[in-house]
Amino acid sequence: MTEPSVSHPGKHEAAPLADPIGFQPAAAETAVAQGLELKARSQWSYARTRFLRHRLAVASLVLLIIIFGVGIFANYIAPYSYFAIDLNHLLESPSIASKHYFGTDGLGSDEFSRVIYGIRTSLEVGVFVAFISSILGLVIGAIAGYFRGWLDNLLMRITDLVLTLPALAILLVFSALWGAGNQWRVSVILALFFWTGLARVVRGVFLSLREKEFVEAAKACGAGDARIMFRHILPNTLGPVVVNGTLAVATAILTEAALSFLGFGIKPPTPSLGSLVANGETYPQAWWLTVFPGLTIVIIVLCINFVGDGLRDALDPTQRRVRA
Amino acid sequence: MLVYITRRILYSIPVLIATTFITFWAVVKAGNPIYQLEINPRVDRHTIHLLIVKDHLNRSVPVQYWYWIKNVFTHHFGYYLIGDQPIWPDITRTLGHTLQVVGLSLVIAFVLGVAIGIYSAVRQYSVFDYFFTTFSFLGFAMPTFWLALLLQIAFTDIYLHWGTRIFYTSGLNNAGQGGAWTLDRLQHIALPVVTLTIISLAVYSRYMRASMLDVLNTDYVRTARAKGLTERRVIMGHVFRNALIPMATVLALDIGAIFGGAIITESIFQIDGIGQWFLRELSVPDVYGVMAYLLITATMIIVFNLLADIAYGFLDPRIRLD
Amino acid sequence: MPEPLLSIHDLGVEFKTEDGVVHAVDGVSYDLFPGEILGIVGESGSGKSVSTLALLGLIPQPPGRIVSGTAEFQGSDLLRLKKRELRRVRGNEVAMIFQDPMTSLNPVLTIGHQLGEAIRTHHPDEKKDKVKARVIDLLRLVGVPNPEARYDQYPHEFSGGMRQRAMIAMSISNSPSLLIADEPTTALDVTIQAQVLDVMKRVQAETHAATILITHDLGIVAEMCDRVLVMYAGHIVESGDVETIFRSPRHPYTIGLMNSLPKLTGDEEWLEPIAGAPPSLIDLPSGCPFHPRCFLARERCREEVPPLREIDASGHLSACHFAEELIGRKSKFSEAVA
Numbered sequence: 011m012t013e014p015s016v017s018h019p020g021k022h023e024a025a026p027l028a029d030p031i032g033f034q035p036a037a038a039e040t041a042v043a044q045g046l047e048l049k050a051r052s053q054w055s056y057a058r059t060r061f062l063r064h065r066l067a068v069a070s071l072v073l074l075i076i077i078f079g080v081g082i083f084a085n086y087i088a089p090y091s092y093f094a095i096d097l098n099h100l101l102e103s104p105s106i107a108s109k110h111y112f113g114t115d116g117l118g119s120d121e122f123s124r125v126i127y128g129i130r131t132s133l134e135v136g137v138f139v140a141f142i143s144s145i146l147g148l149v150i151g152a153i154a155g156y157f158r159g160w161l162d163n164l165l166m167r168i169t170d171l172v173l174t175l176p177a178l179a180i181l182l183v184f185s186a187l188w189g190a191g192n193q194w195r196v197s198v199i200l201a202l203f204f205w206t207g208l209a210r211v212v213r214g215v216f217l218s219l220r221e222k223e224f225v226e227a228a229k230a231c232g233a234g235d236a237r238i239m240f241r242h243i244l245p246n247t248l249g250p251v252v253v254n255g256t257l258a259v260a261t262a263i264l265t266e267a268a269l270s271f272l273g274f275g276i277k278p279p280t281p282s283l284g285s286l287v288a289n290g291e292t293y294p295q296a297w298w299l300t301v302f303p304g305l306t307i308v309i310i311v312l313c314i315n316f317v318g319d320g321l322r323d324a325l326d327p328t329q330r331r332v333r334a
Numbered sequence: 335m336l337v338y339i340t341r342r343i344l345y346s347i348p349v350l351i352a353t354t355f356i357t358f359w360a361v362v363k364a365g366n367p368i369y370q371l372e373i374n375p376r377v378d379r380h381t382i383h384l385l386i387v388k389d390h391l392n393r394s395v396p397v398q399y400w401y402w403i404k405n406v407f408t409h410h411f412g413y414y415l416i417g418d419q420p421i422w423p424d425i426t427r428t429l430g431h432t433l434q435v436v437g438l439s440l441v442i443a444f445v446l447g448v449a450i451g452i453y454s455a456v457r458q459y460s461v462f463d464y465f466f467t468t469f470s471f472l473g474f475a476m477p478t479f480w481l482a483l484l485l486q487i488a489f490t491d492i493y494l495h496w497g498t499r500i501f502y503t504s505g506l507n508n509a510g511q512g513g514a515w516t517l518d519r520l521q522h523i524a525l526p527v528v529t530l531t532i533i534s535l536a537v538y539s540r541y542m543r544a545s546m547l548d549v550l551n552t553d554y555v556r557t558a559r560a561k562g563l564t565e566r567r568v569i570m571g572h573v574f575r576n577a578l579i580p581m582a583t584v585l586a587l588d589i590g591a592i593f594g595g596a597i598i599t600e601s602i603f604q605i606d607g608i609g610q611w612f613l614r615e616l617s618v619p620d621v622y623g624v625m626a627y628l629l630i631t632a633t634m635i636i637v638f639n640l641l642a643d644i645a646y647g648f649l650d651p652r653i654r655l656d
Numbered sequence: 657m658p659e660p661l662l663s664i665h666d667l668g669v670e671f672k673t674e675d676g677v678v679h680a681v682d683g684v685s686y687d688l689f690p691g692e693i694l695g696i697v698g699e700s701g702s703g704k705s706v707s708t709l710a711l712l713g714l715i716p717q718p719p720g721r722i723v724s725g726t727a728e729f730q731g732s733d734l735l736r737l738k739k740r741e742l743r744r745v746r747g748n749e750v751a752m753i754f755q756d757p758m759t760s761l762n763p764v765l766t767i768g769h770q771l772g773e774a775i776r777t778h779h780p781d782e783k784k785d786k787v788k789a790r791v792i793d794l795l796r797l798v799g800v801p802n803p804e805a806r807y808d809q810y811p812h813e814f815s816g817g818m819r820q821r822a823m824i825a826m827s828i829s830n831s832p833s834l835l836i837a838d839e840p841t842t843a844l845d846v847t848i849q850a851q852v853l854d855v856m857k858r859v860q861a862e863t864h865a866a867t868i869l870i871t872h873d874l875g876i877v878a879e880m881c882d883r884v885l886v887m888y889a890g891h892i893v894e895s896g897d898v899e900t901i902f903r904s905p906r907h908p909y910t911i912g913l914m915n916s917l918p919k920l921t922g923d924e925e926w927l928e929p930i931a932g933a934p935p936s937l938i939d940l941p942s943g944c945p946f947h948p949r950c951f952l953a954r955e956r957c958r959e960e961v962p963p964l965r966e967i968d969a970s971g972h973l974s975a976c977h978f979a980e981e982l983i984g985r986k987s988k989f990s991e992a993v994a
Binding site: 170 | 349352357364365472475477478479480483484486487490590591593601602613616617624632636
Binding site: 552553554556557558559560561562563564567571572575576579649650651652 | 754760762763764810823
């Protein structure tokens with residue numbers, strides 16, 4: 011918020027005329043008279059206000075916290091273990107009375123508990139992949155955008171290459187050969203594929219900002235490259251990084267589910283919502299085995315997308331203004 | 335124009351080489367063909383020796399890659415690692431089926447997506463707009479495999495309850511029926527096409543709507559109105575043409591996802607397409623089969639991108655393709 | 657006194673935004689006479705553009721809203737015309753030139769097509785080659801070199817000045833009786849500015865169209881206009897013929913505007929900005945909108961909105977309670993004007 015300009019001291023041609031009530035405009039009174047707030051507000055509080063205006067994003071965030079909370083505390087919340095077998099209750103449809111809210115599967119395992127453990131895995135995969143790929147994308151994009159030259163060229167050729175690949179096929183190949191059904195290996199593979207998207211965006215920000223005057227000013231004050239990158243340009247990338255990172259969680263969860271569904275991603279005994287749906291494929295009459303795990307994925311991804319949208323509106327400094 | 339195309343094609347070659355080499359290296363290292371052969375009960379020691387010599391399995395990776403590339407061109411992708419079957423017939427058979435499904439979905443999704451995008455933007459905040467906005471958000475969040483399964487379950491249920499088959503839930507044709515464009519075939523590929531169309535439609539309609547809204551707010555649209563044009567002329571003559579330009583990029587970026595979707599739908603609906611073939615090769619794993627699939631799809635994606643860029647050049651006179 | 661071509665009375669426009677209601681235009685009234693060039697001068701946010709966009713119905717109706725006023729033009733109220741009738745007026749009797757010629761022309765259509773479209777919309781039965789010939793004539797009139805070749809070119813192949821000339825050509829293609837030019841030279845270099853203003857002068861001399869010239873540049877007003885309106889925070893604060901206003905401005909804001917301009921002759925050590933900052937259009941000050949920054953301000957200014965009233969017989973109006981106190985005061989440019 012800029013302070014109202016104070017008139018220049020010195021020659022002031024129009025001296026105040028005879029003034030019966032001593033009404034002289036001063037900076038603070040001027041501001042108050044115009045109804046402006048003088049208190050300085052940080053950028054983050056503006057962003058937070060804008061975000062809270064999106065009721066859908068806020069509601070989704072609340073729902074997400076609940077769902078992920080359930081996942082984190084899976085051990086305490088899930089009534090049954092992931093592997094508990096009960097041959098007396100095979101393929102039962104969901105009912106509240108029997109405490110099998112989502113029904114049971116072909117081995118009598120409680121689907122509700124399995125879905126909860128699946129949520130935990132999805133959460134772990136999503137956050138891990140988003141976090142690692144964001145850091146990778148940020149660092150690589152920053153280096154490419156700031157230093158340019160052959161390094162930038164090389165890095166951009168690599169990201170272009172990744173763009174032309176059939177994504178699912180490549181991920182399937184690496185996941186099948188190196189994933190070994192292990193949750194963390196699969197996460198690493200996903201992270202190594204996803205960083206390219208953010209790297210492009212970050213690179214764009216660095217490319218445009220490094221030419222701006224405030225960078226020249228900083229250089230004139232003797233700031234080194236690292237300092238310029240960190241203190242001056244980097245904060246401008248945090249908006250896209252946060253938005254992209256949030257949406258990456260959703261993409262990671264969806265992709266891992268697809269890999270696991272096809273049998274090449276996370277394999278039992280590690281729980282996965284994708285393999286739960288695959289299990290449902292083998293019992294098409296037991297619709298609850300397909301519907302509930304899939305529905306969980308949809309709700310999680312939907313909420314993340316809403317939150318991501320809200321964040322994008324909140325953190326994007328270029329809002330549409332009404333032209334006077 | 336011709337110069338541009340040639341240049342792009344020439345540029346794509348090192349990209350393809352790099353891509354295939356890296357994946358070949360990864361597949362060979364992790365797939366370990368020699369090990370696969372040794373643990374396979376159907377292959378005896380003598381055959382293993384022959385194969386090692388024939389396919390140069392004990393040489394370094396670049397050498398193996400070189401022989402593989404030679405095979406691709408001289409022997410139509412060569413032979414499977416295990417067994418003596420040539421790869422090419424499987425490719426020709428399956429690729430056509432996949433392209434039929436994917437092609438249909440793309441065309442339908444694009445036409446519908448553009449239309450819905452236009453109408454949503456022009457009638458912003460209407461019931462139509464809210465409905466399709468919701469639809470798009472759901473489409474973004476829905477896993478392809480889940481949608482496919484739900485459709486499969488639904489239509490299986492319809493058959494079980496009412497005895498009629500509207501759409502088939504598996505296979506390409508009923509026994510004895512052939513032909514690519516028969517009613518029987520269309521009934522069989524309807525569900526995979528619907529699945530892929532819905533997923534793509536969510537994306538295309540959303541982007542077209544956003545593009546339309548961007549253009550609707552430009553100064554030149556205001557100028558068009560100030561000239562006295564009817565709203566219809568403004569939309570169709572000025573807004574639509576400009577809004578369509580970014581869609582070329584959207585299509586190009588989506589093609590990779592469509593092939594991924596094809597893998598999933600072919601698996602669920604038992605369509606004899608190249609995606610399902612790929613999954614089978616991957617589960618062996620057969621090095622040459624997997625690599626053939628990757629090379630073919632990567633090439634198709636590059637060609638598709640090139641077509642999109644050419645379309646871009648036609649749509650936007652500011653872009654000079656040279 | 658001839659009949660006014662355009663008669664605006666109490667025009668008010670508001671915009672609903674997330675932060676509140678923006679009062680962009682409030683109580684604007686003025687007459688425009690045939691053949692004259694009327695300047696509207698003011699800062700960004702003064703409402704000068706919005707007030708003219710409203711005439712052609714080019715304000716997006718949500719979030720904008722015309723809350724009051726009439727605009728008499730050739731027997732009908734522009735603000736109450738039905739869509740179809742309004743379309744007949746646009747680009748025909750009333751034409752508009754916009755500020756940024758790069759963004760105001762469709763990048764994917766040729767100049768020839770866009771100019772031809774302006775003609776064909778209102779003369780749908782004209783033959784194609786006649787329309788093309790007319791377009792080429794118009795381009796020649798505004799000084800675009802080699803118009804036959806330029807006809808098939810795209811906007812990005814024109815320079816900024818040429819694009820604006822093309823826009824001017826487009827606006828006069830149907831011989832409008834009223835031309836509105838919204839900051840036509842703001843986006844151009846100073847030297848090109850002079851050329852474009854020249855073109856406008858020539859066009860005006862040929863077509864005798866009444867012109868509303870919106871600008872924030874007093875220099876352009878001095879060079880081009882017969883009369884001028886000064887706007888601030890959505891209100892007209894002063895109006896009159898250009899000579900009078902420059903010789904003896906009778907509103908503190910106008911005086912402030914002129915004083916803040918550097919003078920080429922004479923000695924000046926400091927530039928003199930107007931104290932304070934432009935007001936928020938959502939939270940306008942009570943009474944006179946200028947009072948928080950005004951050196952004449954009194955209690956009355958805070959309580960009562962000053963009406964636009966006659967200061968002297970020559971049609972010089974000022975919206976200041978204490979305009980009389982400014983009589984006898986010489987402006988910076990008094991000598992230049994006299």
